[in-house]
Amino acid sequence: MTRSLFSDDAVRMDLLRERAFNLRWAQLPAGVIPLTAADPDFPVCPAIREQLAGYAAEGVLSYGPPEGLPRFREAVAGWMRGTRQMECTPEMVFATDSAASAMAVVARAGLQPGDEVLMPAPVDFLLHHTVQRAGAVPVRVNVTRDTSADEFIAGLEAARTTRTRMLWLCNPHNPLGVVYSRQWLRTVAEWALGRGLRILADEIWSDIVYEPFRHVSVAALSPEIASSTVTVYGFSKNFALAGLRIGCIVCSDPEWRKEIVTASDAESTVYGTSVLSQVAVIAALHDGREWLGQFIQHLKCQRDYVVQRLSHWPGIDAKPPQGTYVIFPGITSLDDDAERLCDRLREQARVVLVPGAPRWFGAGSAGHVRICFATSRGILQEAFDRMEPVVRELAASRR
């Protein structure tokens, strides 16, 4: 019998316990299930493994060019044109050693101490962390799953000052799971351009989108919007390459791109991206499309399963995410304090979730937990089987 790429036995627990860090298996006592960092439990696609091994076996591992291998830049540009109709040439692509450092480089290139950056709240901690590390100030504008473009703009307008320089967006949105529509993005992007603000679009999640939703890249909206936008893209979520630390920036404005490359220090080799990591991406983008399609199918089933299991948690209203492989239900019917709920689930169910706390998602995340479902059905089922009695007991104690 051939085993499916995403069957229960495809998960290599022996290797995850040794290799999966960042709040996951290798950092937790045996028997504890992490539904924490958004990093899949499955091995990467066979094409990546084969081509990476083949390249390494040939034994020539010289310096690459500062902006990235030509084949890497061509592969990303082709992917951007093919999957999201973005006008993208290889020259616009700059390889970075992760999406996280792509954001950091953009921040260093364009922000002065005291500059302000508008961003949604909640959102993944990396956005505010990165702005702060550049000496600038993150200014948060509250959003929910249902915030319309006009409502968001009203919040942006109220938060804007003379120090505002950029608008940072996350689409699809981690942790809300929203996939923004073309119209939503266009309205918001035009508002930003009208105020002379540049946009950073964190689109690392853009391949993990469920029908009928479709990802629209901000930079694909119009040439004018593209020239004021940098797209941050990565390979940790779609192709499970987090450990290879690889991502990229797409920037159509040559001046801005130059500033970004200079700020990175790649030309002096102080900064750079491993050629092996780039080779993995070339393999993924050329030969990983079918694997990605199957991964999304699996994730969609997992998402529906999580929503169905959460529907049995008293008072929980969990809407299915439109994209990403995280879900962010409100849990105040169980406990007003998400940290306390997570501690309890960890102790009593031996399952770890991420609490909606400012250090992870900024303001507006209290009263929620984030659950990652990029694992096998067996593991997810076990996690929910263990959490359910704890949750029921909690709900009963609040009545």
Ligand SMILES: Cc1ncc(COP(=O)(O)O)c(C=O)c1O
């Ligand atoms: C919204 C968002 N941006 C960026 C990143 C960072 O990705 P990378 O592993 O490429 O640094 C993550 C990872 O969780 C993320 O969720």
